[in-house]
Amino acid sequence: MRIISFKPHHDGTIAVLDASSAELIYSYEAEKDSFPRFSTITPTTVLDAAGRLDAIPDVFAVGGWERTGFARHVSDAADYCGIAAGSEIVGEKTIFGTRVHFYSSTHERSHLWGAYGMSPFPAGMACYVLIWEGVLGDFYEIDERLQVVHLGKVMPGPGDKYSFLYALADPKFTLPKGRLRYEDPGKVMALCAYGQTGKPDLDEQALIDFLLPRDHITQWLSKEELRNSPYYDIGVTHQKFTTLAKRFSDAIFDSFYTFAKKNLTKGFPLLIAGGCGLNCEWNRRWVETNLFSDVFISPCTNDAGSAIGTAVDAMRHFTGNAKIKWNVYSGQPFIFDELDQTELEVHPLDYGQVVSALLDDKVIGWVQGNCEIGPRALGNRSILAAPFSKETHERLNCIKNREGFRPIAPVCLEQDVALHFDLARPSPYMLFFQKVLDSRLKAVTHVDGTARAQTVSREQNSRLFQLLTSFKAKSGVGVLCNTSLNFNGTGFINRASDLLTYARATGLDGFVINDAFYLLKTARRAA
Template identity: 55%
Template sequence: MTSSHERSHLLCAYALSPHPQGQPCYALIWEGRIGAFYEIDGGMAITRLAEIMVAPGIRYGFAYGIADPTFSLGPGQVCLGDSGKLMALAAYENATTPESEEERLLDRLFADLHVMPSFLKSDFRQFSIFNSGVESVHSKRLARLVSDQLFEIFYERIKPLVRDQRPLLIAGGCGLNCEWNRRWLDAGLFTDVFVPPCPNDTGSAIGSAADAQWQLTGNAKLDWSVYCGQAFIDDLGYKAESLLGPFRKRADNVGAVAAALGSGAVLGLVAGRAEMGPRALGNRSIVAAPFQRSMLDRLNAIKKRESFRPIAPVCLEEDMQVHFDLPCPSPYMLHFAQVKSPLLRATTHVDGSARVQTVSAGQNPGLYELLSSFKAASGFGVLCNTSLNFNGAGFINRTSDLVTYATETGLDGICH
């Protein structure tokens, strides 16, 4: 029994969605290579309604590489991390009309939509954006133009295929683009838009397992929690207490932790099992107060990230609409929202947006309690939240790595 990469994406989104088996759905896979729209009927028959675009993720990510002087990969290759950076850059420009040179560049990127592109950076040398720097005006404009055009191509081709109101399931790495997710939510074409916390290839194994379960048992749904990743490993034993001593904060003294955050501390949170997927959702997180713009700069320095990249907020679910314009909870940090409060400077991107995570008491009791305690002290149940990891690596999951990270980055404390 085998499950293709395409099916694994579809079954992952279907198995993890909140909709019961038998609920007809539409599904969108957009990732590095696949860009197609499907329907899933009540009997689980899957029909590909249209191939919209081959390699949307490659076309999108390559736009960043054109401006990046350090990018020198071969034909058809992109850096996987560049897509998230392009999403951040797109916020620096409002929707705009392309100039003549930009139109020619867009035509190159979106030519032959049903053919796998094999872009070579040196073939774009004649354009002003070439090696202009990722924070150049040319780069920011192209980020906005590429983001808008790619979404519009999908939207205009999918809209006529939607015959009735059903939920939309999104899978593939482009499902991590929170701006596009919000556009689908606001489009009015679907009753609901569900993006699993692992829409990229991290969810493929789950989809393959769900496919096998369905074939063998007739059940395509999974009982799951986003906090089902790897358990934390204490590889230091009796040495851990002394090595962590300078950093340890008592997780059971939530008031003291909230007070430390209110005084400007940057703290690492380690609790239970790690999150499933690439987003830190409170079990392997770095948290801080959300008010000072200087905190954004410090967090990006700790993470060794570009200064133009935003830091996400985590918010009490019941306070979501006080601070953000989301129409529904966002437990997996996968939707953009406009920020309502001018005081949340560390978590507000240049265009006034934020990639917010909402937390209920049942979802993550420890994080919910911390947010509630911070709200009692500050009036805001909101914190900065970014992933606890070495640059370019997965979540920190060993005591030895935690000690090294805290020492090297200058964290003010660890709650574990």
């Protein structure tokens, strides 16, 4: 049985599962191939995804979403919220003359079953699930028989509140009520490092008390309604705002921690789902609570994994199984279209040559195989550089055309992680903060001494492992800078012609595509 699943609205994705082998075949995200970040499903995505299949799938699954405006009259898809019986729609449809099964379940369920299905824990092991994102802020329990119990709503919309905070302080934010920017939460996470921990002062506590209990914040509150706030348009790098951001972030986490400490007492593993699962500081803090036997966050914990979750839910419905095999490199294959080589020196891939270029402070694009699922570059669509200088950090942010306060992540040999960072556990998906122990790693050390490291083993990514091993042999350090290979505001670059355009425009010194190393003859640094 083949299941094809569609995620509507932002972070549009198409995923295909083979239910007979319980395996993810692929997950194609609409933003990849240099489309705008958070894109809805495009005709290109549909054609690419359909082109990988040799027959019409047995099951078409559609994730749920809010029933507003025109959509409230559509009965073919489930709603946003709901986990109980009746929150799914089951039927049949005719697709290209073939009768197929149809399945739709809520967006809430897509997060729940995506986290469970992708988690490494065996079938039959009970788990807790935390879904925290733009709308939901809830805990659940999945028992040995796959029965789901809703343990409680801690806070509505923690992700939207986090995002609203940045908008309040940003003079450039002008969107009307009901609109927030999906990219802002990551910026708040970066700015928290500049803030001071401690008890909130009166102004901070007043805003925390005003925002945290509110439901549907985007529907009832606009930035302009807080014009009298001392934080209105104060500037996102202002010390008063960065300290507010840190204490606001702590207040959100503390609300969930207090609930978990009281109500999640069985020691089960915790599965984290939703966009707030990209907050690496919060993820680290969940590990350190010692409330759970383990903590798992998938690389597509945000809505990019929602299509996979709906497919898992459909598989559970039709087969009774809700566990899948998957690989983080299950995205779109790289497209090697026409590449003008007149400005390029082309060499067979030699790890020693690439390492020499990196040690000569060159910045290199690194492309291998299929792209990663989820928003983190994990060594198949990456920009790599040596990790030793602040100048490299500044240059990478300049290449990425993003704010100077944003950190640059490291990638590290898994066996060496304890030499350089204080969290001595694998972090293959770059989803935990670590304190940096190695003072040489200036390019990847954030202002508060932390980093968001990815660890790499030979089994996980053999070519990136080999590059890191070769870099360690020459430098003594198995660590590199690793940031995503993308134009500002778009998904990963996924074709050769775009990569060359990017290299010319930003000042990349060269790039690797599979087995070839391309150096620009007249490499220039971005201004």
